[in-house]
Amino acid sequence: MRVLVGPDVPLPEMYAATSEPWLRVNMVATVDGAATGTSGTSRSINNEFDQTVFNLLRQQADVLVVGAGTLRDEGYAPNPLPIVVVTRTGSVPPTLADCAPGQVLVATCAHADGLDGAREIVGDEHVLVLGSHRVDLAALREQLVERGFRRILCEGGPHLLRDLLDQGCVDEVDATIVPRVIGGTHPRILDGPPVDVPLRLHTLLEQDGTLLARWLVDR
Ligand SMILES: NC(=O)c1ccc[n+]([C@@H]2O[C@H](COP(=O)([O-])OP(=O)(O)OC[C@H]3O[C@@H](n4cnc5c(N)ncnc54)[C@H](OP(=O)(O)O)[C@@H]3O)[C@@H](O)[C@H]2O)c1
Numbered sequence: 622m623r624v625l626v627g628p629d630v631p632l633p634e635m636y637a638a639t640s641e642p643w644l645r646v647n648m649v650a651t652v653d654g655a656a657t658g659t660s661g662t663s664r665s666i667n668n669e670f671d672q673t674v675f676n677l678l679r680q681q682a683d684v685l686v687v688g689a690g691t692l693r694d695e696g697y698a699p700n701p702l703p704i705v706v707v708t709r710t711g712s713v714p715p716t717l718a719d720c721a722p723g724q725v726l727v728a729t730c731a732h733a734d735g736l737d738g739a740r741e742i743v744g745d746e747h748v749l750v751l752g753s754h755r756v757d758l759a760a761l762r763e764q765l766v767e768r769g770f771r772r773i774l775c776e777g778g779p780h781l782l783r784d785l786l787d788q789g790c791v792d793e794v795d796a797t798i799v800p801r802v803i804g805g806t807h808p809r810i811l812d813g814p815p816v817d818v819p820l821r822l823h824t825l826l827e828q829d830g831t832l833l834a835r836w837l838v839d840r
Pocket residue numbers: 647648649650655656657661662663664687688689690691692694695707708709710711712755756758776777778779780781782784785808810812
């Protein structure tokens with residue numbers, strides 16, 4: 622591994638949050654900007670080095686925040702870290718439905734069709750109602766911090782990442798570029814209406830052509 626920008630220190634130190642509370646997002650794309658590969662998920666584009674940092678970021682987190690679309694598409698299973706499902710409809714992905722109490726939280730809104738169902742599946746106290754028609758993501762961040770989750774890791778997907786950036790909730794964007802182009806029609810790491818958020822490069826690593834960057838949101 623080569624450090625192209627940033628101090629040459631052990632990887633965990635390189636990725637330590639610069640303050641707390643801290644919300645970081647972690648995404649991977651090809652050189653031509655595809656956030657998914659032929660499988661329709663990011664699994665067909667990520668690689669070993671990306672996975673190493675993906676795992677490290679989980680080790681450094683207290684909680685995972687993931688959009689319901691990604692949880693459904695990627696078939697997330699319950700994790701040692703609590704998973705927060707962000708959903709407008711209030712639907713809990715089937716692969717998380719048998720979770721132990723507190724392993725899955727649902728962040729949704731009062732008008733969600735699936736609100737009652739979500740309460741039944743994960744328990745009342747684990748459903749965060751954060752707005753009437755949309756999920757207030759800044760309020761989500763605050764509530765997670767109040768519950769003691771100070772190191773928040775979001776693993777996407779593209780719509781949630783766009784909304785988190787739009788609502789000023791993100792401190793850090795970790796982006797991997799894998800050394801391939803795949804063409805075709807695939808989402809980028811952000812999807813939805815335009816946003817414009819300046820970033821400052823904190824760290825850039827390279828291994829076998831894979832580039833891993835830590836970008837801090839420039840406030
Ligand atoms: N390259 C990468 O690093 C990476 C990372 C993650 C995912 N992906 C890929 O991205 C694809 C999924 O894309 P996507 O954009 O659909 O993912 P997504 O943002 O996880 O899913 C969209 C769904 O999540 C919920 N959601 C997102 N933002 C929300 C908000 N602000 N408020 C309330 N609910 C919100 C909604 O769920 P409801 O429909 O339940 O209301 C929405 O329909 C998959 O193919 C996945 O593999 C790639």
